[in-house]
Amino acid sequence: MRPHAAPAGWTRPPLIGNPWLRWGLYLGLLAYLIAALSTLDINWQRVLVGLGNGWRVLEASSRPTSRRAHATSGKAWRRA
Numbered sequence: 001m002r003p004h005a006a007p008a009g010w011t012r013p014p015l016i017g018n019p020w021l022r023w024g025l026y027l028g029l030l031a032y033l034i035a036a037l038s039t040l041d042i043n044w045q046r047v048l049v050g051l052g053n054g055w056r057v058l059e060a061s062s063r064p065t066s067r068r069a070h071a072t073s074g075k076a077w078r079r080a
Contacts, residue, residue, distance in 0.1 A: 016022040 014022060016025065
């Protein structure tokens with residue numbers, strides 16, 4: 001007689017045990033999202049302009065200004 005192998009590890013049980021119900025809910029959620037998103041009137045021209053503007057803001061915030069660069073060099077600011 002061969003000894004039983006120990007399980008490889010613990011796996012979390014699914015939140016919804018019935019696979020038919022679980023997959024039915026997934027499909028229902030997907031159908032709802034498609035229906036909800038199809039009712040939105042998206043102006044893709046404005047989305048593209050907004051993405052460009054957002055990218056410029058991120059670029060500007062990532063560049064150090066001269067004041068920030070001076071402050072990180074270890075020298076203190078003094079008023080003349």
